[in-house]
Amino acid sequence: MGNGKTNECCFDQSFTSTRCRYLTISRLQAFECRGTMQQRGALSWLGSVLLGLMGLLVSGSDFQHHRYEEMVRALFAVHNECPYITRIYSIGRSVEGRQLYVLEFSDNPGIHEALEPEFKYVGNMHGNEVLGRELLIKLSQFMCEEYRAGNQRIMRLIHDTRIHILPSMNPDGYEVAAQQGPEFNGYLVGRGNARDIDLNRNFPDLNGLMYYYEKSKGKNHHLPLPDNWEQQVEPETLAVIKWMQNYNFVLSANLHGGAVVANYPFDKSRDARIRGRTIHAATADDKLFRQLARTYSYAHSWMHKGWNCGDFFDEGITNGASWYSLSKGMQDFNYLYSNCFEITLELSCDKFPAASALPREWLGNREALVSYMEEVHHGIKGLVYDENNNPIKNAEVSVLGVHHDVTTGVDGDYFRLLLPGTYTVTASAPGYLPSTSTVTVGPAEAIQFHFYLKTAPKQHIKGKPHNSKKYPSSSKASLKPGPR
Numbered sequence: 001m002g003n004g005k006t007n008e009c010c011f012d013q014s015f016t017s018t019r020c021r022y023l024t025i026s027r028l029q030a031f032e033c034r035g036t037m038q039q040r041g042a043l044s045w046l047g048s049v050l051l052g053l054m055g056l057l058v059s060g061s062d063f064q065h066h067r068y069e070e071m072v073r074a075l076f077a078v079h080n081e082c083p084y085i086t087r088i089y090s091i092g093r094s095v096e097g098r099q100l101y102v103l104e105f106s107d108n109p110g111i112h113e114a115l116e117p118e119f120k121y122v123g124n125m126h127g128n129e130v131l132g133r134e135l136l137i138k139l140s141q142f143m144c145e146e147y148r149a150g151n152q153r154i155m156r157l158i159h160d161t162r163i164h165i166l167p168s169m170n171p172d173g174y175e176v177a178a179q180q181g182p183e184f185n186g187y188l189v190g191r192g193n194a195r196d197i198d199l200n201r202n203f204p205d206l207n208g209l210m211y212y213y214e215k216s217k218g219k220n221h222h223l224p225l226p227d228n229w230e231q232q233v234e235p236e237t238l239a240v241i242k243w244m245q246n247y248n249f250v251l252s253a254n255l256h257g258g259a260v261v262a263n264y265p266f267d268k269s270r271d272a273r274i275r276g277r278t279i280h281a282a283t284a285d286d287k288l289f290r291q292l293a294r295t296y297s298y299a300h301s302w303m304h305k306g307w308n309c310g311d312f313f314d315e316g317i318t319n320g321a322s323w324y325s326l327s328k329g330m331q332d333f334n335y336l337y338s339n340c341f342e343i344t345l346e347l348s349c350d351k352f353p354a355a356s357a358l359p360r361e362w363l364g365n366r367e368a369l370v371s372y373m374e375e376v377h378h379g380i381k382g383l384v385y386d387e388n389n390n391p392i393k394n395a396e397v398s399v400l401g402v403h404h405d406v407t408t409g410v411d412g413d414y415f416r417l418l419l420p421g422t423y424t425v426t427a428s429a430p431g432y433l434p435s436t437s438t439v440t441v442g443p444a445e446a447i448q449f450h451f452y453l454k455t456a457p458k459q460h461i462k463g464k465p466h467n468s469k470k471y472p473s474s475s476k477a478s479l480k481p482g483p484r
C-alpha cells in the first residue's frame with residue numbers, strides 16, 4: 001500500500017475531508033490506493049487538467065441506456081471480469097418472460113456466511129424510472145474494477161458483505177418506456193409491468209395489520225401474509241417476495257425517479273381518513289431510518305441541499321406518509337414482513353434522463369451508493385445458541401424500547417441495526433428461557449454479541465399468543481401516482 005495518508009484515506013469510512021472525498025470518488029483512486037510511483041507521477045503530471053480528464057473518463061462510451069439484452073450482457077461481462085467475487089442468478093421471470101437477474105458480490109458468492117450481512121439494491125421497479133437501473137449497472141462495473149485495482153474500501157466491503165443487485169425489477173415496463181426514449185417519455189408510460197400494474201402498489205398490505213397490532217399489542221415484525229397472497233400479486237412482486245424469503249436481507253434501497261429525496265418508512269399513513277393532510281407515519285425505528293436516509297442524502301452531491309425538482313425536502317429526506325400516503329409499497333413490506341430495513345431513493349427529476357446526463361448522475365450518486373451499503377455494518381450482530389452450542393434459527397431478538405424485533409437466520413445469526421447507544425437486548429425462542437443483556441453500540445463496526453439460551457422447563461413451553469385479524473381492505477390508490 002501507499003503512504004499513510006493514502007491508506008488512511010482508503011480505509012476511512014466517513015470520508016469527511018474534501019481530499020478523501022475526491023480520492024474515493026475518482027477512478028484514479030485505484031492508482032492512489034495501489035500507490036506506485038509511476039502512477040503517482042502520472043497523477044502529478046495531470047495537474048490542472050485533472051478535472052477535465054475526469055470528465056473524459058466518466059463521459060466515455062460506457063455511459064448509455066441499456067435495453068434488456070444489453071443490460072444482461074453488461075451484467076455477465078462484470079461476472080466474467082470478476083468471476084471469483086460475483087454470481088448471477090435469476091429470482092424469476094417478468095410477465096413477458098424476461099429473467100429478473102441479480103448480480104451478487106461476495107468473497108464467497110452463493111453462500112451465506114454466518115455474521116456476514118446481506119444487502120440488496122433494487123432498481124427500475126417503475127419501468128420508466130431508469131436512472132436507478134443505469135446506476136446499478138455502473139455500480140456493478142465500478143465495484144468489479146475497483147476490487148481488481150486493489151481499492152481497499154471496496155475490497156473490504158465485498159469481503160464483509162453479501163451484496164445483491166437487481167438492476168431492473170420491471171424489465172417489461174422498461175422496454176415500453178425505452179421505445180419512446182428520453183425525449184418523448186410520458187409521465188406514466190412504462191411505469192407498470194406488462195399488465196400495467198404498478199408494482200409499488202402490488203405488495204400485500206401489512207400496514208393495516210401493523211397499525212391494529214400496535215393498539216392490541218400484537219406482533220411487531222414478520223407479520224403473516226394474507227391467504228392466497230400468491231394469487232393476488234404480479235409475477236415480479238412474487239419473485240421479489242420469494243427472494244426475501246430465501247435471503248435474510250438486513251438493509252436495502254429501492255431506486256426510483258421523478259424527485260430527488262431519500263424516503264423512509266412508513267409510506268402508508270396511519271389514518272387514511274384524513275384527507276388533504278399528510279402526517280408523519282413513524283416506525284419503531286424512526287431515528288435510525290432518518291439516519292439511513294441522511295447517509296444517502298449527505299453523501300449525494302446535491303440531494304441533501306433540499307431544493308430539487310421544484311420541491312423542498314429538509315436535508316433531502318422525507319418520511320413517506322408525510323410526503324403522500326402510499327399503500328402496498330415494497331418499502332413498508334420489507335420492514336413488516338422481513339428483517340430488512342428498506343428506504344426508497346428518488347434520484348432524478350427527469351424519470352428518463354438523456355444518456356448525456358448519466359456521467360454527472362453517476363458522479364453525484366457514487367459515494368452515496370457505496371456509503372449506504374456500508375451502513376449495513378452498524379448496530380449489534382451475533383449468534384443465538386442453545387446449551388449445546390447449536391445455532392437456533394428464527395429466534396427473536398428484541399431491544400427494550402424499540403417495538404420491532406428481528407429474527408435469526410438459518411445459521412442462527414441476527415443483525416440488529418441500531419444507532420450508537422446502550423441497549424437492553426433479549427433473545428428468545430420457543431422452548432428456551434429468554435436471555436437478556438446490556439449492549440453498548442458505538443459509531444463504528446457492529447458489536448458482536450452472542451446469546452446462549454437454556455432449555456425451558458416443560459411448563460414454560462408455550463406458543464406466543466396469536467392475534468388473528470382479517471385483513472383490512474386497502475384504500476383506493478390515488479389517480480395520479482407520485483414518483484414512488
Ligand SMILES: [Zn+2]
Nearest residue numbers: 126256483484
Ligand atoms: Zn417510482
